[in-house]
Amino acid sequence: MTPVDALATAPPAPDTAPARRPGPPRVLWLLAVVAVLAALMAASVAVGSRDVGWSDIVAGLGGSSDTIGQAAVTKRIPRTVLAVVVGAALGLSGAVMQGVTRNPLADPGVLGVNMGASLAVVAGIAWFGLFSATSIVWTAISGAAVSAAFVYGVGSAGRGGATPLKLALAGAATSAALTSFITAVALPRGDITQSIQSWEIGGVGGATSAGITTVAPFLLAGTALSLLSARALNSLALGDELAAGLGERVAVVRGVAALGSIVLCGAATAVAGPIGFVGLVVPHLCRLLVGVDHRWLLPFSALAGGCLLTGADVLGRIVARPAELDVGIVTALIGAPFFLYVVRRQKVREL
Amino acid sequence: MTAGLLPSPAVVDAVAQGRLHRASRRRWVVLVLAALVVVAFAASLMIGRTSYPPLDVLRVVLGEDVPGASFTVGRLRLPRAVLAVVAGLSFGLAGVTFQTMLRNPLASPDVIGITSGASAAAAFAIVFLGWDGTAVSVTAIVAALGIALLVYALAFKDGVAGTRLILIGIGVAAMSRSLTSYVLSRAGAWDFAEALRWLTGSLNGTSWDATVPALLALLVLAPVLLAQGRQLSALLLGDDTASALGVRVERTRVLAIVAAVGLLAFATAACGPIAFVSFLAGPIAARVVGPHGSLLVPAALVGALLVLVADLVGQFALGTRFPVGVVTGVLGAPYLLFLIVRTHRAGGSL
Numbered sequence: 001m002t003p004v005d006a007l008a009t010a011p012p013a014p015d016t017a018p019a020r021r022p023g024p025p026r027v028l029w030l031l032a033v034v035a036v037l038a039a040l041m042a043a044s045v046a047v048g049s050r051d052v053g054w055s056d057i058v059a060g061l062g063g064s065s066d067t068i069g070q071a072a073v074t075k076r077i078p079r080t081v082l083a084v085v086v087g088a089a090l091g092l093s094g095a096v097m098q099g100v101t102r103n104p105l106a107d108p109g110v111l112g113v114n115m116g117a118s119l120a121v122v123a124g125i126a127w128f129g130l131f132s133a134t135s136i137v138w139t140a141i142s143g144a145a146v147s148a149a150f151v152y153g154v155g156s157a158g159r160g161g162a163t164p165l166k167l168a169l170a171g172a173a174t175s176a177a178l179t180s181f182i183t184a185v186a187l188p189r190g191d192i193t194q195s196i197q198s199w200e201i202g203g204v205g206g207a208t209s210a211g212i213t214t215v216a217p218f219l220l221a222g223t224a225l226s227l228l229s230a231r232a233l234n235s236l237a238l239g240d241e242l243a244a245g246l247g248e249r250v251a252v253v254r255g256v257a258a259l260g261s262i263v264l265c266g267a268a269t270a271v272a273g274p275i276g277f278v279g280l281v282v283p284h285l286c287r288l289l290v291g292v293d294h295r296w297l298l299p300f301s302a303l304a305g306g307c308l309l310t311g312a313d314v315l316g317r318i319v320a321r322p323a324e325l326d327v328g329i330v331t332a333l334i335g336a337p338f339f340l341y342v343v344r345r346q347k348v349r350e351l
Numbered sequence: 352m353t354a355g356l357l358p359s360p361a362v363v364d365a366v367a368q369g370r371l372h373r374a375s376r377r378r379w380v381v382l383v384l385a386a387l388v389v390v391a392f393a394a395s396l397m398i399g400r401t402s403y404p405p406l407d408v409l410r411v412v413l414g415e416d417v418p419g420a421s422f423t424v425g426r427l428r429l430p431r432a433v434l435a436v437v438a439g440l441s442f443g444l445a446g447v448t449f450q451t452m453l454r455n456p457l458a459s460p461d462v463i464g465i466t467s468g469a470s471a472a473a474a475f476a477i478v479f480l481g482w483d484g485t486a487v488s489v490t491a492i493v494a495a496l497g498i499a500l501l502v503y504a505l506a507f508k509d510g511v512a513g514t515r516l517i518l519i520g521i522g523v524a525a526m527s528r529s530l531t532s533y534v535l536s537r538a539g540a541w542d543f544a545e546a547l548r549w550l551t552g553s554l555n556g557t558s559w560d561a562t563v564p565a566l567l568a569l570l571v572l573a574p575v576l577l578a579q580g581r582q583l584s585a586l587l588l589g590d591d592t593a594s595a596l597g598v599r600v601e602r603t604r605v606l607a608i609v610a611a612v613g614l615l616a617f618a619t620a621a622c623g624p625i626a627f628v629s630f631l632a633g634p635i636a637a638r639v640v641g642p643h644g645s646l647l648v649p650a651a652l653v654g655a656l657l658v659l660v661a662d663l664v665g666q667f668a669l670g671t672r673f674p675v676g677v678v679t680g681v682l683g684a685p686y687l688l689f690l691i692v693r694t695h696r697a698g699g700s701l
Contacts, residue, residue: 105518154688154691154692155691157691157692164518165514165517165518166691168518168521169457169517169521169687169691170688170691172462172521172524172525173684173687173688173691174684174688176626176627176680176683176684176687177680177681177683177684177685177688179550179551179680180551180626180676180677180678180680180681180684181681183547183551183673183674183677184669184673184677184681187671187673187677188670188671201532201536276525277525320536320537323536323537325533325536325537326532326536328529328532329529329532329533329536332525332526332528332529332532333526333529333530333533335525336522336523336525336526336529337522337526339521339522339525340505340519340522340523343515343518343519343522344505344508344515344519
């Protein structure tokens with residue numbers, strides 16, 4: 001695979017490059033995705049329950065909030081940024097998770113990791129008076145780590161290791177239990193039941209630039225860990241023995257990559273609540289476009305994740321006008337059919 | 352076993368003894384379960400902010416007018432307790448029917464999305480269309496049948512593999528739940544109590560209007576299902592063996608599916624998809640009764656007991672009033688995890 005990738009920009013001869021499907025080169029796809037992302041961000045700033053004119057948009061982007069239209073635009077800017085950032089984090093996190101577990105159904109939502117982060121935050125707020133934004137992010141990441149370890153432990157117990165079915169079932173069961181626990185923790189606390197919806201269904205409506213600044217370092221760290229693992233994930237894809245034979249320290253690599261993806265989805269959940277299926281859908285689509293090389297797949301998944309979540313958020317604002325639909329609902333409505341498609345298409349036990 | 356064509360009298364005797372023993376154990380277990388259901392039912396009529404002695408409760412149930420108790424017990428607690436029993440029986444029966452038919456304890460209607468589909472439809476009919484009563488139940492049953500068909504059709508690819516069916520069901524369940532969330536969010540203000548009813552199941556605010564359709568459905572459909580009990584057990588042996596034993600396989604299957612889905616849908620329309628009851632009832636019943644014979648009656652009783660006890664716990668044991676579905680959810684999910692781990696320790700296949 002490696003010599004082919006070195007020639008990635010040159011059109012490869014068909015018989016030496018079985019891993020790459022014929023089609024436009026990856027650089028073109030990259031440009032296309034960036035263009036789509038830019039268009040969606042523009043739409044996200046322009047579309048909402050209040051119609052705004054071009055002059056208001058330009059003025060609002062410039063920081064002015066004199067008219068109501070301009071004020072609406074300035075409210076939509078952090079929301080757009082948050083959607084892009086969270087979508088990118090979830091897409092990247094899903095791609096890494098699928099690489100680490102070598103499981104086509106791995107996704108922070110399907111595996112219950114997002115719900116773990118959610119429960120940790122709700123419990124922290126209800127029992128320990130958690131207040132500062134940074135401590136909430138730490139709590140969310142710890143919750144994500146614990147539930148990921150738990151689900152993976154349950155899913156890989158017994159014969160056959162972590163098959164897609166066992167992991168998905170363990171994730172679904174854990175999610176169900178965690179949702180019940182979230183309700184159980186929050187219900188006695190009248191003061192936080194108001195916000196319970198945001199911990200059961202993810203959304204980006206409450207975005208503030210302060211919130212984004214708080215999670216930014218965590219997201220950057222997670223992104224760095226994930227991207228640095230790209231080459232090692234390529235080796236892991238060949239199987240543990242082969243990867244070890246190629247000189248990878250399999251356990252270390254797996255741990256680092258998993259940590260990166262957990263930090264990403266934990267931080268994303270801390271700021272936007274549990275959003276499912278982005279991490280499932282995006283890597284599969286990206287694999288169709290750029291192939292299985294993680295050095296391309298990971299950055300691509302991040303970009304496409306940003307596109308998907310921004311698009312879903314815009315869609316949620318359009319279909320329910322003048323009300324809004326939480327982006328977590330939209331991604332589930334888009335993502336669940338895709339989940340069905342993957343299940344039907346794959347020979348589920350293998351991979 | 353003996354080598355001859357006919358088993359020796361000693362073997363015949365032992366088998367007959369075993370059957371007798373199992374039959375009597377079964378009878379005892381069913382009696383004990385029924386007694387426990389009655390006790391829990393009585394308890395949920397008596398216990399509350401104001402508790403009433405058994406005699407007062409009995410007088411209210413018999414239609415006498417007791418000051419205070421008539422309203423609290425007759426109007427508030429009785430419909431709730433009756434619905435708890437009806438829903439528990441319905442979920443238990445439907446769950447064990449699916450688990451038996453698909454030969455997999457994981458293939459219960461709440462795991463594979465049928466209950467959450469019914470719930471989404473009921474919420475839709477109530478919130479968007481402003482319907483109530485029977486119309487809601489009918490919507491729920493149509494949706495539940497549709498979902499069952501959809502899951503089966505999507506899972507069909509050179510035959511239905513259990514693995515694929517369950518994964519498809521998980522996906523369908525996720526989609527139904529987000530549809531429910533969508534409907535509820537369109538309802539305007541997020542009404543938390545209402546949301547909990549349709550997402551996890553709740554008996555709060557139950558009135559006779561909600562209880563009666565579910566009760567009638569149970570009275571009609573449970574006998575249909577119970578009449579199929581023996582044939583259903585035979586289906587466990589595989590279609591060929593079952594038809595060799597004289598079971599009309601397709602007829603049994605269609606009747607059982609329609610009856611089970613009907614029970615589920617009516618119960619769900621009344622109190623939401625009480626989490627994991629239909630998943631738990633069958634395996635618990637199998638544990639207490641033993642592996643032989645039809646599980647329908649014991650599972651139904653276990654279901655009723657689960658809902659009654661979980662509702663009592665949710666209301667009074669924890670300081671805050673939790674909806675019943677939260678309690679069963681906290682109970683049921685660990686069992687599902689346990690099942691995943693244990694099945695694989697034992698080397699079985701999922």
